Amino acid sequence: MPSRSDITYFGAGPALLPTAVLEEAAAALLNYNATGLGIAEHSHRSEIATTIINEAKADLVSYLDIPDDYEICFMQGGGSAQFSAMAYNFVGNWVTRKYKEVQGSESDESTVLKLKSAVENLKIDYIITGGWSQKAAAEAERLFGSEHVNIVADSRKANDGKFGTIPSEDTWNLSHDAAMVYYCDNETVHGVEFPGFPKCLEPGPDRPIVVADMSSNILSRRIPISNFSAIFFGAQKNLGSTGITVVIIQKQFLPQPSAALMRKLALPIPPRIFEFETIIKNNSLYNTLSVLDVFIAGRVLKQLLLQHPDKVQGQQILSQKKAQLIYKTLEAYPTIYQIIPDKAARSRMNICFRIKGGSAVEELFLKDAATVGLTGLKGHRELKGIRASNYNSISLEGAEKLANFISTFASQNGTVVLAPISTWRLAVPAAEMSKPRYNAYDQEQCGDREKHKHYRIETADFVRIEYAPVRPPTSSDWDRYGLGLRIGTGCGPVRVQTTDQYDMRTSTDAAVPAQCRASSSQDFIQETGPLWSPPMRLRNEPEKQGISALRKKEVELVYDLTRFQGRGDITCLPTKVDLGLMRADLLAFEASIVIPHAQVQDTIVAETQSPDGC
Amino acid sequence: MPSRSDITYFGAGPALLPTAVLEEAAAALLNYNATGLGIAEHSHRSEIATTIINEAKADLVSYLDIPDDYEICFMQGGGSAQFSAMAYNFVGNWVTRKYKEVQGSESDESTVLKLKSAVENLKIDYIITGGWSQKAAAEAERLFGSEHVNIVADSRKANDGKFGTIPSEDTWNLSHDAAMVYYCDNETVHGVEFPGFPKCLEPGPDRPIVVADMSSNILSRRIPISNFSAIFFGAQKNLGSTGITVVIIQKQFLPQPSAALMRKLALPIPPRIFEFETIIKNNSLYNTLSVLDVFIAGRVLKQLLLQHPDKVQGQQILSQKKAQLIYKTLEAYPTIYQIIPDKAARSRMNICFRIKGGSAVEELFLKDAATVGLTGLKGHRELKGIRASNYNSISLEGAEKLANFISTFASQNGTVVLAPISTWRLAVPAAEMSKPRYNAYDQEQCGDREKHKHYRIETADFVRIEYAPVRPPTSSDWDRYGLGLRIGTGCGPVRVQTTDQYDMRTSTDAAVPAQCRASSSQDFIQETGPLWSPPMRLRNEPEKQGISALRKKEVELVYDLTRFQGRGDITCLPTKVDLGLMRADLLAFEASIVIPHAQVQDTIVAETQSPDGC
Known part of the structure; x- marks a missing residue:
């Protein structure tokens, strides 16, 4: 515990939050500032809510030194919402500028024709350095068509198809007059971060409109805010809890064209709640905002300001x-x-x-x-x-x-070299699966209504564990030995009833059957849904022999490994696992072995077949 | 306290939440199920999160008796997001059906032409019975153009331009083959609720596609789910906390056309996170979801199921x-x-x-x-x-x-008849406003950097309170007497520094100045932003005379009303209010008087003019 x-x-992400902030939030949930009402119950239109929102904004301005010509708003939907919102809004603002340039009226056919012709040259620029910038670019292609999306650089091109670098700026292919140049300052999946603001995007005579996703590194270093037209970040990494997304945007990029004009130009119209102009006009309260999440963000900011008298520089x-x-x-x-x-x-x-x-x-x-x-x-x-x-x-x-x-x-573990894990699946003969049996325990417990079919599976189910030690194992090696057995289902997530009885025995004479087919352990987990029973543990208990039959929450598979001690040539530890009475919805099991100082060759995954083929 | x-x-809404649920949520925020980590910190991709989501879904299915051919998903953005999402998705699904009917390929020009011609007849039907259905219809007009939005009925038409009724079904004008018929089952602003499912929308040979906003009455009565194609509701009224919105949708309406086809048809493309198909495929985890909010909703559902063995019927x-x-x-x-x-x-x-x-x-x-x-x-x-x-x-x-x-x-209060409140604004001569003064207190407190300009305003500022009692006041009337003074700003929201000094005096010889102009109190509040100091209280303290000069958080204006006791013909209580040293950003004040058993004629709002006219 x-x-x-x-x-x-x-x-x-969601990331750890400061305990002191969570303690304040927990108290506020029940009774905010001794009002007799919790923070999640007070109206988002109350003075209480407005104060919380305005203080959080003011503290963010102070901490990041945000200039006066920027607006801050709190939105919902995280980074994924902003992939769409940034493209919609910056294209909308680009159209607003073009409309101003042609100096006509949108009800006038010739003006619309001029704008349509301008739209042919519309480009949105993306620098792809990881999974998140790639997703943002894909969303822009979905919304506007790939003809309007220019990939300035893709770090996979110079790195064997893999992310992990920032492409050199001299290879970048920036568009002229792009609606925006978009990049992700820190890619969480691939651990890639821009070391600083890109040189070639710095303000100059043809100042580019730069938009950055800073979801995962905001508040951790100084940002030259005025180099950006907009910055966004989900709160759940460095700011607070999931539920709010912050947008910092330069005021001049807010104006949007009429929806009617966008329809005439066949450009997609964002939902109203994705329009920055609308959200900012309403101080982030156009629609109901989770004030609890703003409160948490505000407390985190206050704590940061208290911790660092020199603000973000200190945190950097x-x-x-x-x-x-x-x-x-x-x-x-x-x-x-x-x-x-x-x-x-x-x-x-x-x-x-x-x-x-x-x-x-x-x-x-x-x-x-x-x-x-x-x-x-x-x-x-x-x-x-x-x-x-x-x-x-x-x-x-x-x-x-x-x-x-x-x-x-x-x-x-200095000398450990372990082979990659591969996986086999074992099919259980359908004939076996069609023999239902009832477990007396379940009948007692659940009554008729919730009775489950059970199948005895004992023919082709076994685990063959092979290993090749790099040196003869010593007695201390076995102290760190572990084997996990996980029970899942091939029919989507299910809660595992660990009170069921499993009967497990060992055998040394089984062979790998012909039906086995290779698959990755990852596939297996995805296929069976993310819901698993907690891994069942195998501990090194040399005094026990064989596998004990247990009727409790955690099944312990116990091998007497001392038998093999000192015998470096033993590469096979074949095991037959009889699942005994098994519920029909528990149709797969996985066993893996981890032995330090040994070359583990395989994790075996056995999957039974359901009688109805689900 | x-x-x-x-x-x-x-x-x-946000509404009250059960205390027991908030206690559980507060504990979970700090340490969920003794994991050493809070519920808002655990990964939304963890087994913990999946279990919470799946249990909440299962309990909702059980409580509302949702048929198998419906999917449930948790989204973000509240009802306003769904105003857009429902229109995007049901039009998308309508296009999918038309595309199937024409049996061509979207890359084929003639197929696109056929679909374009079909789109000319696209209609989305709205029944308008209050502010929320009106907003939903307005969003559809914004996204698709008013030519595609059919107002089936508008309750204002038969009710003097006001909401408050459900128009008789025989006046409804339903479209043939509408992408959906939309209504709001309960309108929170106008207190209007459909008594039951509309007769003319019941399933028949030409079964209409019915979508309903049930944000504010879900879980409170039985719903014939299978009459609906989709139902949505924000959580923060009957289900839980702000941050999640639930969509219940019949599977057959999920399929969407390609974005490329929608672009060819010049129909707006929703952001990816508004696509029900995508959200459902990912069990509501396409993007980061606030698991805390789902947890709270789940606990509310568990409590309802425990409270009502007959589920929603009991709550009904x-x-x-x-x-x-x-x-x-x-x-x-x-x-x-x-x-x-x-x-x-x-x-x-x-x-x-x-x-x-x-x-x-x-x-x-x-x-x-x-x-x-x-x-x-x-x-x-x-x-x-x-x-x-x-x-x-x-x-x-x-x-x-x-x-x-x-x-x-x-x-x-059986005989009270009070007149509506009207409002005056009083301008302060600019000449007065241009005389800055510094408050010694502020200089001490804030240092030079945060010093504020202060203005002495004492010329045209006064409150004239007129009242006409319906009967001569008795001594007990004065016990319930109240007068509020609020200080606000004409320059947007500001935190009021109630530690400032206000010097208030009464006078009986002032007259209403010529510059006064009428305005509603509501306008005034909106113009000055929602942030106000707490109303300053005037209590009936007959022993005091005049207005006391105070230097504390709440200014008390005290009249000696016993002077007027028994004099039914006194209709005027003229008062000059000298605001004394006033900060430049505190540029307005409002005084209102509430006297039971008296006909209050006016609330006076005085607004000073800022020297820079902001």
């Missing part, structure tokens, strides 16, 4: 220090850790790395880290590996704790 | 009982209370009424109600008067408490 102080959470120094600490520790073990992005583009916010040996060792890293309270470190599903998100709410102590763990883990 | 149990809040009986109790009490005092909407269209959720005598008596009602813990009763700014929102979180005891108060107030 960990308390908050036991845990340092490095999740990529701290963020840099934390990031360097972690990167330097990783660099100290080049045979163990491999930092994913290019050194010049490394994010201070999302530190992405792989561990030599792949998923099996990474799983061990995550498990060991969790035992010392370091959580949320699992890499993004696309990139895998480890990702330590080093947002503002990670204290220097938290970063030090992680750096120490990285060192310790490397020292203990 | 009221506690939650002292307050029954009748606000129109309770809601009806509460509403009848309040309406019957209002009807018992026809000389005092006037229920606004037509009896046949009265909302069980938002009970809107006026009090004879107008704003002055209504202010008194609100003030007296607040002293017994009944709050949030102020009517919508458009309709004024009183609005008691009787959502699910108002207990039967809460409704009884309100009904009792309504009775008591009526008995005590």
Whole structure:
């Protein structure tokens, strides 16, 4: 039962929030400022709400030193909403400018024809450096057609199809008179951050209209605000909780053309709540806003202002220090850790790395880290590996704790080389699946209405675990041995009834059956839905032999591994797992083995077939 | 310092939430299920989040008895987002159907031409019964052009330009083959609710596609879900907290055409996050969702299911009982209370009424109600008067408490007839405004950087309060006397520094100056922004004479009204108010007088002119 102080959470967002702020928010939920009413119940049109909104805006202006000719608004829908909103609004403003230039009336046919001709040259520029800028560009292509979207640069082109760099500015292909040039200042998935404001976008005679997604690095370093026409960021990384998105926009880019004119030009019209002009006119209260989320953001800002008398400059120094600490520790073990992005583009916010040996060792890293309270470190599903998100709410102590763990883990696992995990699926003969049985326990517990069909599966289900130690295992190796068994379903998410009975036995004479087919462990998890029972644990308990049949929440599979101790040539640990009475909606299981100092060759995933083929 | 149990809040939304749910949410904010991490910090992609989302969906299905061919999703942006989303998606699905009918390819010019011709007949039908359906229709006109929007009925037409009825169905003008017929089941502003599902929209051979906004009456009565193609509701009234909006939609209406085809047809393309198909494919997690808000909604649903074994039927009986109790009490005092909407269209959720005598008596009602813990009763700014929102979180005891108060107030104020409040504005000579002075207090407090200019305003500023008692006042009348003074700004919202010094004196020889012009008090408040100091109170303290000069948070203006006691012919109480040292950004003040049993003729609003005319 960990308390908050036991845990340092490095999740990529929603991120950790300061405990003091959450304590204030929890109290405010019940009774805000002794009004007898909670913050989520007070009207968004009340003076209370307006004060909270205006204070948060004022503190943001102060902390980031935002010039007077910028407006701030709070919106909903996160970054994904802004991918659309920025394109709609900046194209709308571009049309407003063109309309002014042609000096006609929109009810006049010739004016519309001139504008239509101008629209043929409409371009929106995107610099693609990771998953988020790529999504933003894809949304613009969806809304306006690819003919209007110009990819200024794509970092995958010069990097073997992978993200991880910022393309050199001399390769950038900027449009003339683009409605905007868009980039993502920090890519959370790939751990790529612009080291500073791009030189070629700096204000000049032909000043480009620059829009940036700063969702994941806002408030962590100084920004030359006046170089941007707009900046946006979801709150849930460095500012607060999910539910509000902040837009900072220069006033001159607000005006929008009439919807009628946009229809005539066959350009898409945004929903009203995506129009910055409307939201700003209503001080972010055109529609109901979650005042609780603004309150949390406001408290975070107040805390930052209190912590750093020199405002964002102070946080910049701290963020840099934390990031360097972690990167330097990783660099100290080049045979163990491999930092994913290019050194010049490394994010201070999302530190992405792989561990030599792949998923099996990474799983061990995550498990060991969790035992010392370091959580949320699992890499993004696309990139895998480890990702330590080093947002503002990670204290220097938290970063030090992680750096120490990285060192310790490397020292203990210095020579580990584990093979990538592959997966097999085992089919259960349909004939077996069609023999329903009823579990006496379930009948008692649930009555007739909720009775489930159960199937005895014992023919082709077994786990064959092969491993090849790089050196003969020593007795201490076995202390860190782990095997997980997870029960899921092939029919979409289901809550696992862990009170069911599982009967497990070992066998040493089974062979891998012909029906096996390879698949990745990742596919398996996605296919069966994200809802799994907690991994069932196998602990090294040499005094026990075989697999015990248990009727409790966690099934423990126990091998007597001392039998193999010192025998480096043992590469096969074949096991037959009889799932015994199994509910029809629990149709898959996965077993994985993690042995330090050993070359684990396989994780076996067995999936039974449902009788109705669902 | 009221506690939650002292307050029954009748606000129109965000609404009161069950205390037990808020207690759970407050604990979850800090440490969810003993994970050491709060609910707003856990990843929206975690098993924890998925479980919360799936349980909330399952409980909603169970409570409302939603058929299998409907999908449920959680979105952001409230009702205003759905005004756009419903139009985009149902037009998109209409195009999908037409595209299927023409059996061509979208890359084929003739197919596009056929579809363009079909689009000429595109209609979206709206039934307008209040402010929200009106806004929804306006958004459709904005997105698609008024030629595509058919107003089936508008309740203002048969009701002197006012909302308050449901137009008779035989006057409805439904389109053939409309993309959807849209209505708002309960209009919160005007207190109008459909008594049941409209007869002429019931499923038949030409089954209409019916979409309803049920933001404010969902979960309060049975709904024939299968009569609807889609239903939506913001959570913050009957379900939970601001931040999530629920859409229940029949699967067959999900498919959307390609963005390229929509562009060819010059129809607007929604942002990706407004596409129901996308949101549902991702189990509401296409973009980051506030899991805290889903958690709160889930707990409210669990509580409702526990409270009502017969689910929504049970709540329906309770809601009806509460509403009848309040309406019957209002009807018992026809000389005092006037229920606004037509009896046949009265909302069980938002009970809107006026009090004879107008704003002055209504202010008194609100003030007296607040002293017994009944709050949030102020009517919508458009309709004024009183609005008691009787959502699910108002207990039967809460409704009884309100009904009792309504009775008591009526008995005590049975003969009150007060005239409507009118307003004057007083200009301060610019010459006076140009004389800056500095307040020693501010210099001390703020240092040079934050020093403000102050102006002494004492020439044309005065309050002339006229009243005509309907009968000679008795000594007990004065016990309930109140006068409020509010300080605001003509330059947008500002926090009022109530520590400033105000010097107030009375005078009996002033006359209304020629510069006065009439305006409504409402206009004044809007013009100066919603941020006001708390009304300054005047209490009846006969022992004091004149206006005291105070230097504290609340300025008390004290008249010796005993001088006038028993003199029914006194209709004028002229007063000169000298604001003394006044900050330049505090440029307006309002004084109002409320005297029961008296005919108050005026509230005086004086507005000074800023020297720079801002």
